[in-house]
Amino acid sequence: MSRKQFRVTGMSCEHCAASITEEVSQVPGVSQVDVDVKAGSVSVGGTDLDDALLRAAIVEAGYEVTESVAA
Template sequence: MTRKQYLVTGMSCEHCAASITEEVSQVPGVTDVDVDVTAGSVTVGGTGLDDTRLRAAILEAGYEVAERTAA
């Protein structure tokens, strides 16, 4: 299983976390999503994860991806 972590700006509450989790969970290969609102991070686990699709899902939820960090 692969893990990717992103720094995300604009999150402020659990509704934000739920929106991101819902969008990212629809990306093929995703098996789990962990959103840490306080740290501003999203960690995604799964197989065959596509960075472009994951970023697009976060954008679709209404948030900006600041950068990808090592996971």
């Protein structure tokens, strides 16, 4: 399983985490999503993860990806 991590702005509560988890979970290959609201990070685990699709899912949930971080 590979992992990707993103810095995300605009998250402030568990509802934010749930929205991101719901959107990102629909991306092909995703098997795990961990959102840390306090740290402003989203960590995604799975196989054949597509960085652009993951970013698009986070944006679709209403948040901004500021950078990808080596996971």
